[in-house]
Amino acid sequence: MPIVFVHGVNTRKGAKYEKEVRNRNAMFRHLVLSQLVDDSSSACIMNPYWGDAGATLRWNHASLPQSAARAFGRSERLEDVLLGEVATTLPPRPGQSVLVIARESFSRAIDVLFAVAVDLASDGSAGGVVELWTSANDYATRNPRPDWLDSVRNDAEFFARLSREIEDRQPDAATAQAFGPREVWQRVREAMNRIAHSFSNVGSDLLLVSTRRRLHATVSLFLGDVFVYLQQRGDKGQPGPIVQCIIDALVKATEAISDVDSKLIVVAHSMGGNIVYDVLSHFRQDLTCDALVTVGSQVALFEELKLFKLRDLSVPRDPAADRMPKPDNIRHWLNVYDTNDVLSFAASGVFEDVTDIDYVTGKGVLSAHGTYFQRPSFHSLLGERLEEVLQ
Structure with a gap:
């Protein structure tokens, strides 16, 4: 097809x-x-x-207004773009970036987290990240707002609990192993850290300028x-x-x-x-x-x-x-x-x-x-x- x-x-x-x-x-x-x-x-x-x-x-965007022209051409990471869509508030303290999004919408947090993870994946692990998202999305569909969201205190605890919940529900461990679960989960952890870094550097005014x-x-x-x-x-x-x-x-x-x-x-x-x-x-x-x-x-x-x-x-x-x-x-x-x-x-x-x-x-x-x-x-x-x- x-x-x-x-x-x-x-x-x-x-x-x-x-x-x-x-x-x-x-x-x-x-x-x-x-x-x-x-x-x-x-x-x-x-x-x-x-x-x-x-x-x-022909003039390399010389027609753009000055503020936009100065910013144009800077490297813009996927997590910066996605945060402009999903973030309504900044986290109250460091280390709670993904948790804040998850408490607003658990399914959206999963989507953003894995979208950035796919972006970070190597050629060999991109498919594995996508497959892992399928399991995470299935879990989010069955549990739109898990009870444990209120008990975890930061992104690290969120990641640990999410990974445990998903791994406990993996129907085929051999399939997961084929994609290299350690590397796949490492990409997800790295994505979480990138989102946190983006939150710490991008305030609401900067999001508007962006x-x-x-x-x-x-x-x-x-x-x-x-x-x-x-x-x-x-x-x-x-x-x-x-x-x-x-x-x-x-x-x-x-x-x-x-x-x-x-x-x-x-x-x-x-x-x-x-x-x-x-x-x-x-x-x-x-x-x-x-x-x-x-x-x-x-x-x-x-x-x-x-x-x-x-x-x-x-x-x-x-x-x-x-x-x-x-x-x-x-x-x-x-x-x-x-x-x-x-x-x-x-x-x-x-x-x-x-x-x-x-x-x-x-x-x-x-x-x-x-x-x-x-x-x-x-x-x-x-x-x-x-x-x-x-x-």
Whole structure:
């Protein structure tokens, strides 16, 4: 069951990009494909990269306001971004960072803790961290607020109790051993320490400044990539470089379909959703997608503005009742949005036969847009919904 992932704006190659691809692939295999196929280890996952054909800011963001410009380019760690989403209060004393989050929402604390652990994992242990999250998430589902949360006094005690609770419930010790439990738990412990360090260095005012500069930087590249794409997407006879990149990946994935892997899934984030819709509705209507998942995307907004190549100005005559038909070569369409994500839009009010899914990443405004695919819980939900539509 091939998966093609089409990235969105503000994506450029480098160590951060390579790590994101590795971690996302691991979560696709262990949390999505594992619910759809018997052997997810050999499934084809493709990550076409179009960022090098995107926007280039010729003055290196000189147009950003001074405060944002000074901050832009600093290394921003995942835990800093996630804390901007989930943290409503600073811990009352050192060593209680994760505990504070857990007492507000135990499941969210598990998700943040393991998202950072996956980010810290080596190539060989990322899958093990994801598998361990599955056990931790199962425990959190059965115990939304464990009684012991009120008795542990700090992060160290929280970690010790959590690890003991999960290990006591491991159904298959041999499976856990195969992933190297010591290294896996070490990554989780390191993640907890990184979160604590981030809490100690990032106060509420600094979180606000960080959000503002991410907003400036992301919006500038978002607009840049959109303008470049619209200007250079070409036509059917001569597709532009971004369109051709995605066409090539979809053709290759289609060729990988077999009796064993009989369905093609396309997952598209942000601007990637607009590109995929353009490709399937106009450039290559001969290509078929069994399931299209648009995440944090603007497909409905682009259609409201009639920006796609497939441009039918007769729809809608009655906005309250009329919808744009879903392209026939998209068999199932799931659209995931977060009301906290200012760059994501619902689609069912514009298109026929599309299922909107409201996924809550946390409390962040801009951070929500970039962290869907860094959360184990998102991939688990995605696997469940794909299993429903593809079964």
